[in-house]
Amino acid sequence: MELRDRDSGGIADDVLAAVLQTVAQPVWVVDSEGLIQFANPAAVAALAYGSADELLGRHSHETIHYRHPDGTPYPASECPMLLPRTTGERVARDLDWFFRRDGSMFPVSYVSVPIEFPGGRGAVVAFTDIEQQRRGEQALLEREAQLAEQQAALRRVAGVVAQGASPTEVFAAVAREVAYVLELPLVEMCRYEPDDTATVIAATGEHPFQIGTSWPLDGASLTAQVWRTGEPVRIDDYAEVEGTIGEAARKAGVHAGVGAPVVVDGRLWGVICAGGDGRVPLPQGAETRLAAFTQLVATAVANTQMQGDLERLADEQAALRRVATFVAQGAEPRAVFDAVCAETGRLLDATTVNLAHFDPEGINVTIAGWSLREVHVPTGTRLPLDGDSVNVRVRDTGAPARFDSYETASGELGAALRNLGIRSEVGAPVVVEGAVWGALIAGTDEAEPLPPRTELRLANFAELIATAVSNAMARSELVASRARIAQAADEQRRRIVRDLHDGAQQRLVNTVMTLQLAQSRPNLDPDVAELIGESLRSAQSGIEELRELAHGLHPAILTNRGLAAAAEALALRAAIPVELDIPDARYPPSVESAAYFVVAEALTNVAKYAEATVVRISAEEADGKLCVSVQDDGAGGASPSPGSGLSGLDDRVTALNGAFSVHSPAGGGTRVRAEIPLG
DSSP states (O other): OOOOOSSOOOHHHHHHHHHHHTOSSOEEEEOTTSBEEEEOHHHHHHTTOSOGGGTTTSBHHHHHOSBOTTSOBOOGGGOGGGTHHHHOOOEEEEEEEEEOTTSOEEEEEEEEEEEEETTEEEEEEEEEEOHHHHHHHHHHHHHHHHHHHHHHHHHHHHHHHHTTOOHHHHHHHHHHHHHHHHTOSEEEEEEEOTTSEEEEEEEESSSSOOTTOEEEOOTTOHHHHHHHHOSOEEESOGGGOOSHHHHHHHHTTOOEEEEEEEEETTEEEEEEEEEEOTTSOOOTTHHHHHHHHHHHHHHHHHHHTTOSSHHHHHHHHHHHHHHHHHHHTTOOHHHHHHHHHHHHHHHHTOSEEEEEEEOTTSEEEEEEEEESSSOSOOTTOEEESOSSOHHHHHHHHSSOEEEOOOTTOOSHHHHHHHHHTOOEEEEEEEEETTEEEEEEEEEESSSSOOOTTHHHHHHHHHHHHHHHHHHHHHHHHHHHHHHHHHHHHHHHHHHHHHHIIIIIIHHHHHHHHHHHHHHTOTTOOHHHHHHHHHHHHHHHHHHHHHHHHHHHHOOHHHHHHOHHHHHHHHHHHOSSOEEEEOOSOOOOHHHHHHHHHHHHHHHHHIIIIIOOSOEEEEEEEETTEEEEEEEEOSOOOOOOOTTSHHHHHHHHHHHTTOEEEEEOOTTSOOEEEEEEEOO
């Protein structure tokens, strides 16, 4: 394949075409009239053509860019991709739409730069199919919305518990929230009875399972399966479910459902079930999400079962309310852990309270602690989970436990507790996503162990710890997912730049050197000398254009020398004076990339709109973040409207769990600021 003007050719054009054939990035070249003169194999494949011959000579806009996503015609005169032919300037879009040969549409990002032909200026276009990336982003947004909705519902129920509501009010609130979050209209909550039946204690929707009705636990219904296994259960089709409940559910139009156990004081107490008819799809993982609500039900039930000592119950409710409110407000896990340890110690009259995490390697890691006389295990202590201790018992059983004497306990943890003067302990598991994450431990240095059932009271606080840990894990998961997407995009940019530098650019450099050697030969025919000179100029122009293309994707100076050097390069190219105050330090690649594009986009906006006389760019580390600021003395009035470059910067910084702001009062200049976590 040759890259040449229709009326003239050149050695360098053929070399450039040969080089671009090897580039993994889809690339094509159009001449001054917008006709495709070259398309590399990657572009041919991405556009679903059989060969480049099906594209060559056709108008690029009418071939792949001829209409809007809504199907309306898209005039070629409005197409930004072709502007470099007339303006001579580079054009880049993070999101646009192309059409394949069969007319199917797919999202792309592209860069278009001018290229000189003997017959006029054309354009080189490099694009990336971002369909898969956008699907991942959409899935992330849906997951984020789902988690946010569930956490809000849990907070509302926790708030009802924190206000000291009666069990009936708590059960009704849980049923309503489950129906809302899972979008399943039929919800029932049952208590298991000693005569192998289940009594409905809360319900939403029109079905036979109304409050006060009693049902036998025969067959394979959700209620019966949870009763037998003690595990969450899912039924995708009630058509073949036998038993009294199954038959009643079918008659009521129930098609599918999920159930989760309510465990109180270490024993199976009841079940929550949610379902819908054939028109309502059963959400993926609904049984796991349902289990999050059962903990709050268990808390309400356990609270009502401990009414023998009204004063103790009142104190416990007050403590639980304070901590539950703290959790409902979305407090940081560290603050919740410290608050739980302190509240637990005072409520149980314990000498010491510790929160421990059991890591996968069999190590007990102390996360938080409280004590009357500084006798708790210090935060950060790591000891093996061997020998005898309440920690080992909780880990092995997944249930509340006691250890009434450490006098002869074996293992490093037991020895450490003896050295601190702790004589006995009780513990309750912290269960996160169905697994024992750790334990809340209360101990005493008195001769008498803590009273019977203290470990069961402790379990109520352990459940609040589990909620806080789940919240933290959910937030971390969302932040990490967004960061991975941003990092993958940056790595893809860097890889493309490396491919261009190590492949196309090096071959063009070798071509220039070869042409220079040919030009230096004596006694050259004048016509040949003219052709060599023209080819040499074209190849050198190609090198510059490739460098410009690579710079727009991800500048090599940023990868090799860091943010300070890359910002200085931007400042040297700026149309107005730039004052720089950026430390010559290296940061994580994703942080450097985000900071660089903040500076680059802000400088571009200043040049286009601000009418400024000076720009000040600064960066500093503070509180584990890189803080980048770009401030001008221009006209102000800038706004990160949807789809704008500033809006894109906001998305990029937010993906790294950072903060982005624009302060731009009319007539007061503009300050763009980004705070990007370094960890």
